[in-house]
Amino acid sequence: MKKVFERPKSMYPVSTHYCPGCGHGIVHRLIAEVIDELGILEKTVGVAPVGCSVLLYNYLNCDMYEAAHGRAPAIATGCKRVHPELVVFTYQGDGDLASIGTAEIIHAAARGEKISTFFINNAIYGMTGGQMAPTTLIGQKTTTSPFGRTSEEAGYPLRVSEILATLDGAAYVARVAVNDPKNVIRAKKAIKKAFETQMKGLGFSLVEVLSQCPTPWKMSPSEAVKWVEEKMMPYYPLGEFKSPKEEG
């Protein structure tokens, strides 16, 4: 009988600690599938963030660092400068990357550091229990914006992909989502392109993933995937903001 679906080799055969309906598990799997397809498990290094996905190394079986909050791009830089032959990626949430770690991500991109970043934007701090994130939408209620985020008090949500795409060192920048099968397939293609950009030595690459976070959003998983499409996508449009020129 032909096997049509199996667990990627780059993943441990364990179940995750994520809430039902969470997007992290999907993105983990996509990264693992791409690592398998590119045959780079033995030379891939991941850097886990602080946040729900801090335990990423319990699910992916490549070599991994666990970073301090926001500092993953600096750690990835240190590793890549020692081992330029390795494929180094960071996996970061919105609090990690777009708030406390803005300096590190902007300068890694500006340097054209040959690393790939997978940036999970779910518009909230998940692990600490649903506080306002730099990417929380105007009007969105969180435990620290209980009446809904206002621009007067908290300013505006950060569009990270658009910002980074302005930097010469960034070679590939895309925003994708994992709220439906079509978008999941597109997300995987972007992740693959990010790794390939790095492997070709073209510069920094980032894939921003709009991801559902049903528990702190106080929604069911099905409501959450709808919210990604109806509320997040209008503010955070999907697409490639920067892409290396096709060869030949």
Added chain:
Amino acid sequence: MGKKTLMTGNEAIAEAAVQAGCRHFFGYPITPQSEIPEYLSKRFPEVGGCFLQAESEIASIYMVFGAAGAGARVMTSSSSPGISLMQEGISYISAAELPCVIVNVMRGGPGLGGIQPSQSDYFQATKGGGHGDYHVLVLAPSTVQEAADLMMEAFDLADKYRNPVMILGDGFLGQMIEPVEFKRRSSTDRPARDWTITGAKGRAQNVVKSLYLKPDVLEQHNLQLHRKYQKMIKNERRVETYLTEDAQVVIVAFGMAARIAKTAIKILREKDIKAGLVRPISLFPFPYQTLEKVAEKVDKLLVVEMNLGQMIEDVKLGVCGKAAVHFYGRVGGMVPSYDEIVAEVEKIVKKKR
């Protein structure tokens, strides 16, 4: 090199790193240590090293984290305000047990303070600085030659204990020019590093981390670190004693202050005051035992520091009430002169206990 060269302390520290096999530097400019990154940015291309000026001291220390985790011989350097910014990372590096060398060319604080020499980061360097139960091994040179020697040794000690080693100097040491000889080439044999991040080829995954969510597991991790610090305390205490055998009064000072105290001691001896010196070279581990022994023979000690009294707390722990411990300090970038120290000792000698 094998011959004497005139160099600033900062340049000697940088060259010593190169000769010790350090090939990765991540740092951010700050006075009075910028000659270290400047020197390495020029020198590293000759030896195939990687020099990277980071966007901040915070990023620098995490680049060190990444490179040390990847198995490199790696360093950073900064001065007091920058070292404060690195404290989070030093805590993480200590927790993850990564070998690296951190140079602090101290300047006056607190806050932005000034750019002149100081020793006011003693507490920060020796008592933690960052959060959690950890120690870095701290070495305090008092000459350019010693700065070079300790710098070379620092990389070996970092490897031996899988722990950060801090070279604690000051702006005076960093800027002054003295003859220096690079005495030995550091052994290229480093301890096995099977825990490093190199890609999981033909082996199971390696993880460099500091998170232990289960309290019993974290307690074990803390205890294991503690055992390591105990080993450092046992094996790595370094101290110079100078004319203490017949001394009636002993000065305790480290780094630049100790060097000035030596001149004061010569003058005092010409005046028939038998003064001696205890100069801790390792500040963690601190040589308590030496002070305990000195206090058995001498009933008056003078601690001289370029701060308002930090190492004196450790001196008092060593002396343990057996002798009177006096203090003389200058701060803000002011450096004590030997005349001031002579006058202070003369005052103490006249005092009843």
